Amino acid sequence: MIINHEYPFNKVEHEYFKEIVNNLNPQFKLISRNTLKSDCMGIYQEEKRKLYKFLDKLDSRISCTIDLWSSEHTKDAYLCLTCHFVDEEWVLQKKILSFVKMEGDHTGDDISKVVMDCLLK
Structure with a gap:
């Protein structure tokens, strides 16, 4: 559910989520957000x-494209290699x-370094 609906990991700590799960099955033991994150990262790997x-x-053959954008709220930049x-x-x-946070300037040199790092990984 967390992966398919792209919910944040702390969803399992939400008061009403806990209540709904408890109403469905009082014996079900919810996991922590840290366990959830670890499980999701395992699935990702x-x-x-x-x-x-x-x-x-x-x-x-394959063709690669990149998308680069900045968050309006945090001004963080992200690069997605497809x-x-x-x-x-x-x-x-x-x-x-690959989907990575872009550090540095958005120059062609910096972008190409990030893309090459992604491809080499």
């Missing part, structure tokens, strides 16, 4: 490993390879 294994066996490819059924697919 496993999915990343599967994606890299899949891309390693891919017969077609790969696009045609699968065996000739359907265009896309997969996010």
Whole structure:
């Protein structure tokens, strides 16, 4: 639920969420947000490993694109690296390879360094 609906990890600590879960099943023990975060990061690492294994066996070429934007509230900048490819059924697919906080200026040199770091990882 947290991953599919992109809820924050502290959702499990919300008063009404706890109440609803308790009403559905009083014996259910909620996990902490730290345990939830750890579990989600484990799922992320496993999915990343599967994606890299899949891309390693891919017969077609891939095309990479980047999106770069800044948060209106915090002024933090983020970079998303996405790969696009045609699968065996000739359907265009896309997969996010990396999503990182962008440090430094938004110059071409700085952006290319971040993209290269993402690709090398």
